[in-house]
Every structure is written in C-alpha cells, then in structure tokens.
Amino acid sequence: MWNSRRSVSDTNGSVTKALDALDLLGRAGQAVRLKDLALQLDWPESTTHRLLASLASRGYVQQQEPGGAYQLGWKVVILARSLSAEAHLARGMRPYLQKLVRQVDRTVNLAVLNDLQVMYLDCLTPNQRLTLYVAPGANLPASCTALGKALLAYLPQCQLEHVLSRLHLEIFTPQTITSLAEFRRALRYVRQRGYAVDRREFKPDVACIAAPIIDASGHAVAAISVTTPVTELPARWEERTAPVIVSVAQEAARDLYGGHDE
Structure with a gap:
C-alpha cells in the first residue's frame, strides 16, 4: 500500500515538474538553455534534461538544434x-x-x-x-x-x-x-x-x-x-x-x- 501511495506521489510530482517547465518556457517568450531552465526551476540538470527529453518525444517542447536551447513545441500550438x-x-x-x-x-x-x-x-x-x-x-x-x-x-x-x-x-x-x-x-x-x-x-x-x-x-x-x-x-x-x-x-x-x- 505504501509503495502504491509513493507511486502516485511520484507521478504527481513529475506532472507538476512538467507543467512548471512548460509554464516557464511559455513565459520566457524565447528559447531557453538547459542550464538556465534547471537554474530557474531549481532542479538538477540531469533531472531537467530527462524531463525535457520526455516532453520533446511527445512534441510539447523542441530544441532549436541538437544540444541547443528549448522552446515550446508543435503540440502546444495545436492545443492552443x-x-x-x-x-x-x-x-x-x-x-x-x-x-x-x-x-x-x-x-x-x-x-x-x-x-x-x-x-x-x-x-x-x-x-x-x-x-x-x-x-x-x-x-x-x-x-x-x-x-x-x-x-x-x-x-x-x-x-x-x-x-x-x-x-x-x-x-x-x-x-x-x-x-x-x-x-x-x-x-x-x-x-x-x-x-x-x-x-x-x-x-x-x-x-x-x-x-x-x-x-x-x-x-x-x-x-x-x-x-x-x-x-x-x-x-x-x-x-x-x-x-x-x-x-x-x-x-x-x-x-x-x-x-x-x-
């Protein structure tokens, strides 16, 4: 039972992190580097990179070029x-x-x-x-x-x-x-x-x-x-x-x- 509660808590935490990242990118009005995103979100760079990679795989964020800065992706445009x-x-x-x-x-x-x-x-x-x-x-x-x-x-x-x-x-x-x-x-x-x-x-x-x-x-x-x-x-x-x-x-x-x- 404890493991189940922890799983739900971890999932909720990941969703919150993803929403925070999207919100930050939306308010930035321009592409943001991984280092700056991690700093503003107060997360380790490794955690931020994994989250952004997951969002990018679904089209919610994208990089201007490999290894480059991040911006909102085409999926957000479609939703809007x-x-x-x-x-x-x-x-x-x-x-x-x-x-x-x-x-x-x-x-x-x-x-x-x-x-x-x-x-x-x-x-x-x-x-x-x-x-x-x-x-x-x-x-x-x-x-x-x-x-x-x-x-x-x-x-x-x-x-x-x-x-x-x-x-x-x-x-x-x-x-x-x-x-x-x-x-x-x-x-x-x-x-x-x-x-x-x-x-x-x-x-x-x-x-x-x-x-x-x-x-x-x-x-x-x-x-x-x-x-x-x-x-x-x-x-x-x-x-x-x-x-x-x-x-x-x-x-x-x-x-x-x-x-x-x-």
Missing part, C-alpha cells in the same frame, strides 16, 4: 489553436443559445465531439435554475447522451466506423442502449429526424433533445440541446420541443457555417 477555435465557436453560438433558452424555458447546452465523449462549451439556464447546469469543459459519454448521438450521426462513415469499433456501451440506467446494432439504428433515426433524444439513458431523472449544427459539407461541427428533469416533462414535450431546437440549429448553421437544412 483547438482552444481558440472552441472559444470562437462558443462566442458565435451564444446568441442562438440565448434565443433557444427564451423559447423553451429550459436548460440549453452547446457541445462538440471529443473522441468518444462530448465536451460542453456552454450552458445557459432559465431564471438562474442551476439544477441541470453542466460546466463548460465537462466531458460526458457520447453513447448515451442526445448531444453525443446528434454529433456521431453526422460523422463521415469511415470516421464513424472507427469510433464505433472502440465504443464501449457502458450501462448507466435501465434505458441505456447496450447493443451496437440498436445504437446504429438510433443514429440512423437521428439522420432521418434531424435530432436526437435521450430519455433517461444517462441519468434516470433527465431527458434531453439535441440537434446538430451542420456545416456546408454536411458534417456536424457542434450540437445544441434542451435538457429537462423528467418530473417536469410537459405533455407532447418531444413533439413541441424538437421543431424549436432544430430550427435554431439550422439558423445557426446557415448564419455561421453556410450550412443547410437536413
């Missing part, structure tokens, strides 16, 4: 661009989420696909009701959420097959889809209707409808959703809510991405 793109998407979509929350008086969300999960970029709640609030940056399974199904349904076929080959249909509630064949049918149904539904598939007390934001190439760049407690489901909830969310999603797609109606 990704974050910038998502922030831009959230800003552009905010007026449409505000419009949707006024129309449905329910919690609304914006999310993108993040491998086998959906990552939330924004969440608006009516009248400050925070019971169903999901913080931006949170990740939930794509397989059992309306947002996930709305996004997966519009992947290119080869990409979808790759995702499905790795998808683990974990059980969260008795309503969770656990058969891959049934899940494929659910995605086809999303394409036919233009929206996805989750009735207590992820949480037993929550229902959700989601619609994709389709770009000009016919792929989903994001999805928006309306979430409600099942105890507050009004009569004909899906029939009344689906056309509203689909309309807002299509409006956003046309305005922001030159998209089209499915």
Whole structure:
C-alpha cells in the first residue's frame, strides 16, 4: 500500500515538474538553455534534461538544434489553436443559445465531439435554475447522451466506423442502449429526424433533445440541446420541443457555417 501511495506521489510530482517547465518556457517568450531552465526551476540538470527529453518525444517542447536551447513545441500550438477555435465557436453560438433558452424555458447546452465523449462549451439556464447546469469543459459519454448521438450521426462513415469499433456501451440506467446494432439504428433515426433524444439513458431523472449544427459539407461541427428533469416533462414535450431546437440549429448553421437544412 505504501509503495502504491509513493507511486502516485511520484507521478504527481513529475506532472507538476512538467507543467512548471512548460509554464516557464511559455513565459520566457524565447528559447531557453538547459542550464538556465534547471537554474530557474531549481532542479538538477540531469533531472531537467530527462524531463525535457520526455516532453520533446511527445512534441510539447523542441530544441532549436541538437544540444541547443528549448522552446515550446508543435503540440502546444495545436492545443492552443483547438482552444481558440472552441472559444470562437462558443462566442458565435451564444446568441442562438440565448434565443433557444427564451423559447423553451429550459436548460440549453452547446457541445462538440471529443473522441468518444462530448465536451460542453456552454450552458445557459432559465431564471438562474442551476439544477441541470453542466460546466463548460465537462466531458460526458457520447453513447448515451442526445448531444453525443446528434454529433456521431453526422460523422463521415469511415470516421464513424472507427469510433464505433472502440465504443464501449457502458450501462448507466435501465434505458441505456447496450447493443451496437440498436445504437446504429438510433443514429440512423437521428439522420432521418434531424435530432436526437435521450430519455433517461444517462441519468434516470433527465431527458434531453439535441440537434446538430451542420456545416456546408454536411458534417456536424457542434450540437445544441434542451435538457429537462423528467418530473417536469410537459405533455407532447418531444413533439413541441424538437421543431424549436432544430430550427435554431439550422439558423445557426446557415448564419455561421453556410450550412443547410437536413
């Protein structure tokens, strides 16, 4: 047990050291020599060299030349661009989420696909009701959420097959889809209707409808959703809510991405 705790502690210490090194390189604004990095981080040069070599192997730092100074690598640039793109998407979509929350008086969300999960970029709640609030940056399974199904349904076929080959249909509630064949049918149904539904598939007390934001190439760049407690489901909830969310999603797609109606 003691060895296990020490292993976790050592790992946490290594992660902290790596983050400290990246932070220093980012603030430096120029390449930094190994000797200077070790001095500023107060580490032995040998330790600093091993850490930088590990970061370089993953693309997070790079040397200007063999034996030369270190600077941030291409992987950091990719991460920064990704974050910038998502922030831009959230800003552009905010007026449409505000419009949707006024129309449905329910919690609304914006999310993108993040491998086998959906990552939330924004969440608006009516009248400050925070019971169903999901913080931006949170990740939930794509397989059992309306947002996930709305996004997966519009992947290119080869990409979808790759995702499905790795998808683990974990059980969260008795309503969770656990058969891959049934899940494929659910995605086809999303394409036919233009929206996805989750009735207590992820949480037993929550229902959700989601619609994709389709770009000009016919792929989903994001999805928006309306979430409600099942105890507050009004009569004909899906029939009344689906056309509203689909309309807002299509409006956003046309305005922001030159998209089209499915």
